[in-house]
Amino acid sequence: MQALIAYDTQSGHTRQAAQAIAEAVRAQGGEANVKYVRQVEAADVQAADVLFVGTWAHGLFVINVHPAGAADWVPTLPPLTNKPVGVFCTYLLTPRGLLKDLGKMLEGRGAVVKGARKFHQNQPGKNAEAFVREVLSAAGLAGK
Ligand SMILES: Cc1cc2nc3c(=O)[nH]c(=O)nc-3n(C[C@H](O)[C@H](O)[C@H](O)COP(=O)(O)O)c2cc1C
Numbered sequence: 178m179q180a181l182i183a184y185d186t187q188s189g190h191t192r193q194a195a196q197a198i199a200e201a202v203r204a205q206g207g208e209a210n211v212k213y214v215r216q217v218e219a220a221d222v223q224a225a226d227v228l229f230v231g232t233w234a235h236g237l238f239v240i241n242v243h244p245a246g247a248a249d250w251v252p253t254l255p256p257l258t259n260k261p262v263g264v265f266c267t268y269l270l271t272p273r274g275l276l277k278d279l280g281k282m283l284e285g286r287g288a289v290v291k292g293a294r295k296f297h298q299n300q301p302g303k304n305a306e307a308f309v310r311e312v313l314s315a316a317g318l319a320g321k
Pocket of ligand 1: 234269
């Protein structure tokens with residue numbers, strides 16, 4: 178099983194979460210390709226059985242919390258037709274509806290959301306194993 182973990186970041190927390198997800202994929206016997214989301218190419222998506230796509234919470238902390246950068250980079254991603262995806266984010270106070278919004282944006286490009294996980298910025302990889310297990314299992318990829 179091959180996973181593509183694509184992340185956006187400003188100060189590194191979301192990259193740390195992406196790396197923890199990659200380690201969890203490897204621990205479960207898969208291969209992981211970790212990429213800055215703006216550098217994802219069609220071949221990266223084609224090679225992947227499952228995607229993990231994450232960014233950070235950007236807003237005014239209680240209002241207008243949105244997936245940072247996603248309005249710019251989701252439309253430029255290669256087609257995601259039928260690709261199972263786990264969405265994730267890092268945040269400081271609350272991600273509010275960010276994960277649902279990001280999932281809908283990716284579904285607009287053809288992806289099928291199989292799980293979502295928020296990571297607090299102070300513990301950016303906490304419980305990444307459980308998140309990966311959940312997504313792989315929902316995608317029918319556990320143990321492959
Ligand atoms: C300009 C700016 C706006 C932010 N807005 C929010 C917010 O609305 N809600 C929240 O929980 N965290 C907010 N944060 C905190 C970030 O989401 C958090 O620090 C995140 O882990 C940063 O990810 P990164 O290190 O990958 O860039 C904001 C941070 C910045 C710099």
